[in-house]
Amino acid sequence: MLLRIDPAAGAPLYDQIAASIRADAATGALVEGDRLPSAREVAESLDVNLHTVLKAYQMLRDEGLVEMRRGRGAVIGSAAASLADLRADAQALAARARELGVGPEALAALVRAAAQES
């Protein structure tokens, strides 16, 4: 799994860490049952505060993408399969948006609005 953060980017670091893990789950690089590195290890590697990583893991847990298991640490949960399932739909939607000249930001806003409607 690949984590990447850019301190110069606008988004908070915990959002960026969570987004990296979501992206790996969406591509199938991370599947249900895969163990994540400990929050301390990630904090050390990326040179960020431990609480930043814990907050990212917490967010993912609330989404069902990560489960916290006693003794095993953070493990990828069942929501990863659903995310991977949606990947083909997302790619088709993105291709259609490119055809119509709709940019990534507008498309993301559209999807977010649609997801929040129901």
Next chain:
Amino acid sequence: MSVPHDTAASRAIAVGVIAPVAVAATAVVVQLLMLGDLPDPVATHWGPSGVDGFAPAWTVPLMTALLAGGLPLLMSAIAVPPIRAGERGFVLRLLIAMAVGLGVFLALILTGSLVLQRGLEDAADAGSVLPVVAMAVPIGLAVGGAGWLLQPRHEAAPVAATPVAPLERRPGERTMWFGRAEMAPLPLGALLGATVLLGVLALVIGLTSDPVAAWVLAGTAVLIGTLVATLTVFRVRVDAAGLTVRSAAGLVRMGVPASDVAGVAVTEVKGLSQYGGFGIRSIPGATAVVLRSGAALEVTRVNGRRFVVTLDDAGGAAAVLAAVAEDARAAQD
């Protein structure tokens, strides 16, 4: 024939499979023919002061089939499939030679121990088994040597390593790659099964007969269990510091600092033929953590030595390591 004849494979089968089976079968037939002349039970174990173990006579041909026939076949079962698949290596050729040598040695020991007892009323009167051993050891070694020479020289095929381009990153962007090098489920299960079996065996033997043997078995079980726990799963991390490989139990820590990385590539490793087996391996010019055959990350150090670790996503790890190595070089200049 359109398919070129594979001498290494056909010789491996002749030396490592057909020969040991023929030897074991001959030994079993010879022993069965002798059964009428033998005391029953026969002596099966010799201590410093003569015979100290007995068993029904029919168990010796059975043991011969299982040991002199089974053990060489087990070794050939490990070596022949890779040889047929085109792999070449010192260990593969050696395993085949050892299979036939061991088979002959065991067949001679077991048959010889019965020859000693022909015509005896009581197996306790059997003479020393040492002359049999003294004859079986050199013959076994000689046959093993012949088994080595009968096989063609194994020329190692050159291994292709594909250099990997660094991951593209924005200035100031930080990256971490995390993965695991794991043994395939099947061999891992076999190892765990063997450990449990040894533990159970130790318990049974300890309760019924020999406490010393039980301790030896229990010790072996604990040792294998520890090795399984420490050496079958490695956590692999690539970050600004470089490559870090740690065994799951945390006992072993290896790696290459970013500043020591001269080149990063992905390669395909063959455990037996390239590294002589699995685990933490050291061969001239390279150190490797090889848990299965297949995709691997290959790092070349500044001094030219290579460090190799098997990873499913070797390409992903390589791209990140190449990027951080670039940063480390830039920082040094």
